[in-house]
Amino acid sequence: MDTMKLERIQLYGKHGVYPEENRLGQRFYVSLELKLDLSEAGRTDELERTVNYAEVYALAKSVVEGEPFKLIEALAETLATRVLDAYAKIQEVTVRVVKPHPPFDIVFDGVTVELTRRRTASS
Template sequence: MIDSISISGMEFYGRHGVLAEEHALGQRFVVDIKLYIDLQKAGKTDDLNDTVNYARLYDCVKRIVEGEPVKLLESLAARIIQSVLKEFPQIEGVKITLHKPGAPIQGIFKDVKVQIKRERKDYAL
């Protein structure tokens, strides 16, 4: 059985999208992330070194979302996952839901989101 750690509702301001205005003006993005990791050792040792530091994880996600613009949510989500897996070698898998509540759609809607799940074996890090 694999344990998990989740952080939901992380909000960042980024400049991602297909339209030039999205790159120029930017908008809010919301990230939910679930990490698949064995937490047995951390449960026994009560040592932060045996798990994932939530603050470091937040900073890792922030760096990507607030960093270099991309056109697609799918690309942004993939970059976040790759960065998380690279920075935290103890993580076995990542599931991310990336929300773009202000997507440029002519109509009434609550949210646009992309959800991706990847395992460490999917990447050559």
């Protein structure tokens, strides 16, 4: 399998356990690693033979900027499911969501959830 990556997309969402997070929102960083066969796209130079990463970005943006989740785990799971549902060419997706400023007294680069989901034989 080949790999296509969309790295550290900056999006604004209202995810979190605390009411002020849902009201005020904050920045999130999302990275997607897509596993698919890119050989035909490489040989033909035709967009139809690959996954349009602008569309993948738009899908990620709609999820992150959409309905709030309490947990970034749920946000990442939804992103992975939506990507696999939308693109049959993608065999595996790894989603990384970084919440750089959780609402508690700590100095660090944020909390990250990373998960990988694969297309099942029945999908």
